[in-house]
Amino acid sequence: MLTTRCSFVLILLFVAASVAVHPAQPSFDPIDVALSYYMNGALGWLLGVGLISLGAGSLLLGVALRADRREGVSIAGLMLLGVWAVGCVIGGLFPPDPYGQWSRPPSTSGLVHGVAAMAAFVCFPGAAIALSRKLSVRLQWVAGVCALMTVLLFLCLAPVFQHRPPYAFGLVERVALGCDVGWLLMANITGLLGRGRRPSGS
Numbered sequence: 001m002l003t004t005r006c007s008f009v010l011i012l013l014f015v016a017a018s019v020a021v022h023p024a025q026p027s028f029d030p031i032d033v034a035l036s037y038y039m040n041g042a043l044g045w046l047l048g049v050g051l052i053s054l055g056a057g058s059l060l061l062g063v064a065l066r067a068d069r070r071e072g073v074s075i076a077g078l079m080l081l082g083v084w085a086v087g088c089v090i091g092g093l094f095p096p097d098p099y100g101q102w103s104r105p106p107s108t109s110g111l112v113h114g115v116a117a118m119a120a121f122v123c124f125p126g127a128a129i130a131l132s133r134k135l136s137v138r139l140q141w142v143a144g145v146c147a148l149m150t151v152l153l154f155l156c157l158a159p160v161f162q163h164r165p166p167y168a169f170g171l172v173e174r175v176a177l178g179c180d181v182g183w184l185l186m187a188n189i190t191g192l193l194g195r196g197r198r199p200s201g202s
Contacts (some may be wrong), residue, residue: 003064008188010057011181017050018177028099031171036117039095051092054181058085061187065131077130080123084180087120103163121176125150128183136190142183149176 018035022028024042039047062081065073090112097110106114128143153176156167 001064001067003060003067004188007057007060007064008185010053010060011184011188014050014054014057015181017046017053021047029170030174031168032165033099033170034096034173035170035177036091036096036113037099040098044095048092048095051088055085055088055092058088058184061184065187073134074130077127080127081131083123084120084127087116087123090116091120100165102160102165121150121153124180128180131187132183135187138190139183139186142179142186146176146179146183149179152176 021035021038021041021043022030025038028038028041035047036051038044058081062078062085066078094109094112094116096113097104097107125143125147128146129140132139132143149172153169153172156169156172158166160166
């Protein structure tokens with residue numbers, strides 16, 4: 001289906017953009033610096049485009065899943081996936097503040113980016129868990145890992161709310177994003193319009 005193919009390509013564009021910005025900004029330590037901070041440096045616009053592509057690809061996946069009504073895809077899951085997608089798009093349009101400004105009030109762009117990112121990360125595991133129930137057992141396992149990584153992500157982020165740098169946030173964020181993007185790609189491949197293997201008893 002064209003919708004699913006476009007979704008797959010758009011999500012891969014985000015992966016390519018994420019990889020491309022790292023050699024362009026070698027001064028950042030990926031263990032500490034979150035991916036979105038690369039938007040403020042060389043090729044930062046490319047990452048912004050990548051985030052918008054990720055959001056658009058996620059929306060197209062939701063459209064493809066909704067079109068297959070025979071599977072009874074979770075409406076709540078689709079809505080949560082929509083919040084994730086919109087959060088990605090907003091995050092791509094509004095860059096964060098430069099890295100290291102923990103003690104300063106955020107700018108409007110930085111505040112919008114932060115809220116959108118947190119909303120996206122919070123909603124994605126719920127979307128993945130709800131939608132995986134009608135797709136495949138393998139996706140259910142990946143969705144569970146996504147949920148675990150999201151909890152760990154916010155634990156690492158907690159010091160920011162006390163105006164202190166987070167703990168290994170760059171590394172944990174990359175793993176969490178990798179799990180989320182992996183689920184999206186797998187949902188496009190193995191769960192294409194409900195053709196993936198159903199869980200036993202579904």
